[in-house]
Amino acid sequence: MKFANVEGSRREAEPGLSGVCPICSAAMLAKCGEHRVWHWAHRGIRQCDHWWEPETSWHRNWKNQFPSDWQEVVHRAENGEKHVADVKTVHGRVVEFQRSYLKPEERRSREVFYGSMVWVVNGCRRKRDLSDFYESLRGRQIIATGLLRHLVPLDQSALLREWSDSRVGVYFDFGIVQQDADRFGMPVLWRLSPKSQNGLAVLSPVPVASFIGAQRNGVPVRGFHVEVIKRTAKFPAPTVYWPSKRRRRRSTSWSQYKARLDRARARRRF
Numbered sequence: 072m073k074f075a076n077v078e079g080s081r082r083e084a085e086p087g088l089s090g091v092c093p094i095c096s097a098a099m100l101a102k103c104g105e106h107r108v109w110h111w112a113h114r115g116i117r118q119c120d121h122w123w124e125p126e127t128s129w130h131r132n133w134k135n136q137f138p139s140d141w142q143e144v145v146h147r148a149e150n151g152e153k154h155v156a157d158v159k160t161v162h163g164r165v166v167e168f169q170r171s172y173l174k175p176e177e178r179r180s181r182e183v184f185y186g187s188m189v190w191v192v193n194g195c196r197r198k199r200d201l202s203d204f205y206e207s208l209r210g211r212q213i214i215a216t217g218l219l220r221h222l223v224p225l226d227q228s229a230l231l232r233e234w235s236d237s238r239v240g241v242y243f244d245f246g247i248v249q250q251d252a253d254r255f256g257m258p259v260l261w262r263l264s265p266k267s268q269n270g271l272a273v274l275s276p277v278p279v280a281s282f283i284g285a286q287r288n289g290v291p292v293r294g295f296h297v298e299v300i301k302r303t304a305k306f307p308a309p310t311v312y313w314p315s316k317r318r319r320r321r322s323t324s325w326s327q328y329k330a331r332l333d334r335a336r337a338r339r340r341f
């Protein structure tokens with residue numbers, strides 16, 4: 072975890088600090104190594120919240136998009152059950168960042184427990200998730216009424232099938248994917264609408280910045296307007312996705328990617 076209680080206040084892990092777990096009050100050690108993000112761990116292998124998954128830098132980067140007192144908030148149900156929400160906004164919404172596989176029953180019990188929540192799902196856990204997802208998108212049908220939404224088949228993507236009966240919004244994070252960058256001009260998440268039906272999923276691209284802003288301000292997440300995309304897209308035709316090359320480049324930051332794109336565009340003029 073990122074926070075533990077140290078002499079009554081929430082503190083991040085620092086070398087030499089010892090603290091107390093906000094859920095079970097057991098002693099915690101500050102783990103400040105080179106390989107993983109600095110974090111707090113229970114002594115031994117004890118883990119009091121079985122919903123908690125080992126934190127990666129992906130989790131940590133996402134949490135850090137929100138004020139620190141919204142991060143790792145202990146959520147109590149009426150029956151006394153307690154869990155730590157990755158982010159709970161002042162508007163009462165829980166945002167959970169999920170990287171590892173979740174059994175359907177477990178996913179449903181978390182959705183019931185938190186009530187008002189959304190998922191942000193790491194789309195790069197398994198090798199095929201990214202390529203299967205974009206392959207599904209190639210068979211898309213655009214539902215062209217105002218905000219851009221696509222209807223895509225569920226059968227090609229295990230990731231989509233696993234999340235298709237969620238009753239809350241699910242946002243897939245694939246990092247920076249060139250075909251999205253070309254089409255939308257900014258990093259996006261893909262929102263899967265709740266409760267897919269008839270083997271079809273409804274997917275909408277959402278700017279990452281709009282997602283974060285909406286959670287911070289307690290307003291609805293805004294997608295792209297179909298007409299705006301038609302006007303501004305530099306390369307409107309969908310490009311074929313080649314996973315092997317892209318995957319190696321995934322660690323490129325958005326600003327690096329943008330600079331490369333700008334350089335390529337500048338060269339093309341001459």
Ligand SMILES: [Zn+2]
Pocket residue numbers: 092093094095096097113118119120
């Ligand atoms: Zn604990």
